[in-house]
Amino acid sequence: MANEAHPHHHDHAHGHDHKTHPHPKQPDLEDQPLGYYQIMEIAVRELLIEKGIVTADEIRQALEVIDSRTPAMGARMVARAWTDPAYKARLLADGSAAAQELGIDSSEVKLIVVENTAKLHNVVVCTLCSCYPRPILGLPPDWYKSREYRSRVVREPRAVLREFGTDIPDDVEMRVHDSTADMRYLVLPERPKGTEGWDEAKLAAIVSRDCMIGVTKPRLG
Amino acid sequence: MSAPAADTAVPARFKPGDRVAVRSADPPGHIRTPWYIRGHTGTVERLCGAFPNPEELAFHRPGLPAQPLYRVRFPQAQVWPDYRGPAHDTIEIEIFQHWLEPVR
Numbered sequence: 001m002a003n004e005a006h007p008h009h010h011d012h013a014h015g016h017d018h019k020t021h022p023h024p025k026q027p028d029l030e031d032q033p034l035g036y037y038q039i040m041e042i043a044v045r046e047l048l049i050e051k052g053i054v055t056a057d058e059i060r061q062a063l064e065v066i067d068s069r070t071p072a073m074g075a076r077m078v079a080r081a082w083t084d085p086a087y088k089a090r091l092l093a094d095g096s097a098a099a100q101e102l103g104i105d106s107s108e109v110k111l112i113v114v115e116n117t118a119k120l121h122n123v124v125v126c127t128l129c130s131c132y133p134r135p136i137l138g139l140p141p142d143w144y145k146s147r148e149y150r151s152r153v154v155r156e157p158r159a160v161l162r163e164f165g166t167d168i169p170d171d172v173e174m175r176v177h178d179s180t181a182d183m184r185y186l187v188l189p190e191r192p193k194g195t196e197g198w199d200e201a202k203l204a205a206i207v208s209r210d211c212m213i214g215v216t217k218p219r220l221g
Numbered sequence: 222m223s224a225p226a227a228d229t230a231v232p233a234r235f236k237p238g239d240r241v242a243v244r245s246a247d248p249p250g251h252i253r254t255p256w257y258i259r260g261h262t263g264t265v266e267r268l269c270g271a272f273p274n275p276e277e278l279a280f281h282r283p284g285l286p287a288q289p290l291y292r293v294r295f296p297q298a299q300v301w302p303d304y305r306g307p308a309h310d311t312i313e314i315e316i317f318q319h320w321l322e323p324v325r
Contacts, residue, residue, distance in 0.1 A: 077305045110269070112292075127255050154257070154312060155301045162310035176297075178254050181290055182272045 023118040071209035079204035123214030133184035230271035230287040240324035249278030263295035
């Protein structure tokens with residue numbers, strides 16, 4: 001950077017001369033090299049469309065549905081469980097049915113809900129790949145799929161949670177759930193103190209994705 | 222995914238509370254029993270139902286009869302000899318019946 005020619009503490013309101021002050025170009029998606037599986041996906045997709053097996057619009061729609069799923073759906077389930085003990089019992093007995101009850105289409109997964117208490121903290125991982133309750137939480141964060149998270153959280157969960165800013169006291173049992181087969185897992189966090197009298201919408205707002213994976217706890221403010 | 226009809230499933234051998242050992246095997250193919258848990262002894266937490274065997278599904282075979290799938294709980298201190306945490310910490314893993322043996 002040519003600092004002398006371009007002193008700081010300016011406010012960018014002046015004319016921005018790109019000839020003397022080039023910004024680094026943000027690479028376009030197409031500037032990255034394609035990986036093997038990306039090329040495979042494009043080839044198969046184009047072939048399926050060409051053969052008339054699926055249409056481009058059907059693929060677009062399917063992606064739109066995937067992207068429409070967000071952690072807000074899981075948060076609604078948690079907030080309902082916090083305010084309605086009968087719903088909580090149904091949620092813990094059959095997570096998929098309890099999701100359907102709130103109009104969340106969970107038919108493609110068998111959901112197990114695990115409850116955090118004063119004596120038990122749950123965290124979810126898929127060591128073999130990246131199994132995740134997508135209909136309830138949407139797409140997983142990149143770190144959930146990383147080799148580091150997947151390999152470390154099973155053998156040193158307390159250290160990994162500390163890196164997420166979460167301290168689990170030694171008198172609390174730490175339980176890791178390795179999602180290795182056909183079940184998917186959602187953590188039901190403990191309702192924080194200070195939320196007495198809150199309605200469901202206000203409660204749902206403090207239930208983040210990471211609380212429902214189990215790497216953190218809901219916090220006020 | 223809906224569970225297959227009972228007549229296409231292997232009967233369940235274990236119930237919650239049963240002690241089970243994970244087979245120490247290393248067959249080729251698509252295996253959903255993590256390496257780190259093979260050979261360890263745990264306790265059945267629940268039967269999850271029966272599901273087509275993923276080792277067969279991976280090769281586009283039907284995977285039937287379906288295999289009972291269990292959640293098995295293990296003490297972390299037993300799974301990892303160098304585990305740094307209280308003795309009450311646990312790990313739960315889904316394991317198919319054909320990977321489990323009874324512990325007397």
